[in-house]
Amino acid sequence: MLVPTRDRLLRAAQELIEEDGYGAATVIAIADRAGVASGTLYRHFSSKEELFVEVFRSVCDREIQVVQSAARDMPSGSSHVDRLVTVLATFAERALRKPQLAWALLAEPVDPLVDAERLAYRVRYSALAAETLRAGIAGGELPPQRAELTAAALVGGCGEVLVGPLSPVASEMPAAAEIVAALRTFVRRAVGANRA
Structure with missing residues (x-):
């Protein structure tokens, strides 16, 4: 089943925060973990902070x-x-x-x-x-x-x-x-x- 991109971004951010805190959850790291381009995050959230x-x-x-x-x-x-x-x-x-x-x-x-x-x-x-x-x-x-x-x-x-x-x-x-x-x-x- 295909997981919506927004959900993948949320899950990726949560996993990174659980592993190494907010500092490790960079836009690039979140996008890589979610399997999307970095700019995709900004199509779903106005900022990394909103995510x-x-x-x-x-x-x-x-x-x-x-x-x-x-x-x-x-x-x-x-x-x-x-x-x-x-x-x-x-x-x-x-x-x-x-x-x-x-x-x-x-x-x-x-x-x-x-x-x-x-x-x-x-x-x-x-x-x-x-x-x-x-x-x-x-x-x-x-x-x-x-x-x-x-x-x-x-x-x-x-x-x-x-x-x-x-x-x-x-x-x-x-x-x-x-x-x-x-x-x-x-x-x-x-x-x-x-x-x-």
């Missing part, structure tokens, strides 16, 4: 769906705190499995258009966490707090915890399981859960 924004959105939409599914698929008696911990731990586990892609999504220096998308997705992750926090507060699992502020701090903290280990120049990286276990403990303590 990167689409790749970013596609990957982040998928990641948000995965963490939402992880929370939704928990046993029916699970606490809101456990759901929140699962959301952030799932995010971290997936990031640590594809460190180059996660670095590109979280911290690699990028064009302002992509950086604006990065900020928009942080807001979406924070909203997901805030919704779970509000439910935990309403249900008496958590002490009163500004859910939006706590959620933003958790999402920012989670990202910051991952940036060091994901960095292409990281020297000594703790094991992924150790990072996720520490993150789980941090989240519980940060929200005021009784069980650390």
Whole structure:
């Protein structure tokens, strides 16, 4: 089956970003990987940055769906705190499995258009966490707090915890399981859960 050129360009850009980050995803490299001439990219996207924004959105939409599914698929008696911990731990586990892609999504220096998308997705992750926090507060699992502020701090903290280990120049990286276990403990303590 013939894959449309636009889709081939998107896939090629995503593969290059996953392998070596945005810096490796040059117009020539993307076109070569997609099997088209370099100028073809500009028939489908106004700029390379616009292509990167689409790749970013596609990957982040998928990641948000995965963490939402992880929370939704928990046993029916699970606490809101456990759901929140699962959301952030799932995010971290997936990031640590594809460190180059996660670095590109979280911290690699990028064009302002992509950086604006990065900020928009942080807001979406924070909203997901805030919704779970509000439910935990309403249900008496958590002490009163500004859910939006706590959620933003958790999402920012989670990202910051991952940036060091994901960095292409990281020297000594703790094991992924150790990072996720520490993150789980941090989240519980940060929200005021009784069980650390």
